[in-house]
Amino acid sequence: MTRTLVVVGHGPAGHRLVEEVRVGDRSGRWRIVVVAEEPRPAYDRVSLSSYLDGRTAADLDLTTPRLRADPLVDLRLNTTAVHLDRGSRTVTCADSTALEYDALVLATGSRPFVPPVPGRDLAGCFTYRTIEDLDALRAAVRPGEPGVVVGGGLLGLEAARALRLLGARPHVVEMAPHLMPLQVDEGGGRVLARLVGALGVGVHCGRGLASLHGGPGGRVRAVTLSDGTELPASTVVFSAGVRPRDELAGPAGLERGGRGGFLVDERCRTADERVWAVGECAAVLGRCYGLAAPGYRMAEAVALQLLGSPSAVFPGADMSAKLKVLGVEVAGFGDVHARTEGAVEFVREDRAAGTYGKLVLAPDGRTLLGGVLAGDTAGYAVLRTLLGHELTAPAELLLAGGATL
Incomplete structure (x- = not known):
């Protein structure tokens, strides 16, 4: 039946x-x-x-x-x-x-979560969730004018990329101390901010949105941040989770x-x-x-x-991710923030090359618990397979992408 x-x-x-x-x-x-x-x-x-x-x-x-x-x-x-x-x-x-x-x-x-701040209903304000949202955004963006994205996570950076594609000059506002706080640590976020900043994206971390201000025709003209900074904006995209x-x-x-x-x-x-x-x-x-x-x-x-297998269960989620945001390579895997008790962090940063890598090791200093890569993710494939296992090569070599299993 x-x-x-x-x-x-x-x-x-x-x-x-x-x-x-x-x-x-x-x-x-x-x-x-x-x-x-x-x-x-x-x-x-x-x-x-x-x-x-x-x-x-x-x-x-x-x-x-x-x-x-x-x-x-x-x-x-x-x-x-x-x-x-x-x-x-x-x-x-x-x-x-x-x-x-x-x-x-x-x-x-x-x-989408839209912060309950004054002015959030002004014309020129959008969420970033559906094809209809993007159609509305495309019709409203004024090339050459500034836009603000509220939220510096993965989707927020995608929204900033969208504003750039449409000819706007984007700024990203993120309450956390650094960009992409779920996927990368502070060091990786710092490098990411520097790289996307070089692409013309304004980055404002550690600050929230306080209010939006209207201009002619009831359209948004500016936003004020929690520290009092005012940013001009003819378009605002909410991407805050x-x-x-x-x-x-x-x-x-x-x-x-x-x-x-x-x-x-x-x-x-x-x-x-x-x-x-x-x-x-x-x-x-x-x-x-x-x-x-x-x-x-x-x-x-x-x-x-x-279909007849009542014991089937959700196996949990691997939150590891290798991404390319605004043309910048980023990866995070395992215990990104070194929250395991006694964890040891090994960091390699090359400011001239614009790269950052971190390995999170167990207290024994040999077992890989997690890591972050920004600017260069060549070592991701090898490192991802080593999670929970002893390193097969010196940490410096693994972060440089110069080792294989």
């Missing part, structure tokens, strides 16, 4: 779940109804900035003709789930449609994590055995993950459970 799986949300994690179920469900046990709030199917948010660099919405589309024609997948775009009744096992949508389910997966994602979309939790009696998100166990299942959550809206054992890769692993684990 065919059962109904309702998936609320069609971002990358929700889409991966649908794909995994359809690939593994050879007997057609599940009919899948996807409730998608956006006007388009799932697309590659990780590559969102490339939309301003020549790629089209079609290029970013994650769906395939086969999936779109699949008779067991009912994808409902422009549809918002507004209520969940676990007693009757129904999801009610904004258009009053009630969808019955045998299993429910919440993949509602997250929303995200908050999980968990509005359905309270009325449905589902527990949230301490920082929001649907609280789930290691199987990504809520206290209700018929309801799971995956992606940025899931608080796995209380922790939310704001990256795509962990969401994919969650989706794969839940798909296995739906």
